[in-house]
Amino acid sequence: MTDRMEPGTSGDNSADPTKGPKTADGSQDCSCAEARAHLEAFLDRECTADLAERLAQHVATCSHCSRLADAETHLREILRSRCAEQAPPELRARVLGRLSTLRATAVSVTTTSTTTRTQASASGRVVRVVESRVESSRTVRFESD
Numbered sequence: 001m002t003d004r005m006e007p008g009t010s011g012d013n014s015a016d017p018t019k020g021p022k023t024a025d026g027s028q029d030c031s032c033a034e035a036r037a038h039l040e041a042f043l044d045r046e047c048t049a050d051l052a053e054r055l056a057q058h059v060a061t062c063s064h065c066s067r068l069a070d071a072e073t074h075l076r077e078i079l080r081s082r083c084a085e086q087a088p089p090e091l092r093a094r095v096l097g098r099l100s101t102l103r104a105t106a107v108s109v110t111t112t113s114t115t116t117r118t119q120a121s122a123s124g125r126v127v128r129v130v131e132s133r134v135e136s137s138r139t140v141r142f143e144s145d
Contacts, residue, residue, distance in 0.1 A: 030058035035065045043072060111136045 035058050041047050042055045059069050087095075115131045 030054040032058075032062060032065055035059060035062070036068065039065075039069060039072060043069065043076070 035042075035055055038047060038051060038055055042052060042059075045052070047055065059065050113133050115133075116128060118126060118128050120126055
C-alpha cells in the first residue's frame, strides 16, 4: 500500500485525465479526481460493482481521499443524528385515522372502449355511429390487515 502525497498524483492517463493508469491486470486504476467525482455515490452504495471496487481501493491507499471520505461520512452521521425528529403523537393519530378510513373505502374501476364510425343509413343519409363497450369492471377494496 502506498500513500500518495498529493491529490491527483495516482498516475497519468492521457486518454482520460479523470482516471488513473491501468493496473498490472489491465483494469483501470482510480484517480483522485474520479474518486472526488463519485464519492457521494460510493458512500451511498449507488456505484457499479467495478467502480465501487476501484474507489474502495483508491480510498484505502490515498490519504487525501481517505480523509475526504471520512469527513463526508462523519458529516452524514451528524446530520442523521440531528435530523431525527419525530412527529407529534397527535399527527401520528390523525394520519393513522385517515389511513384506516382509506382502507375501508371501496373503489370501482370501469374500463370502456368507444368506437366512432360514419356509415350510410338505409335512407341514404350519412350517420355517425358511436359504440361504447365495457371492457372490464372491478371493485377494489382497501382493508386493514
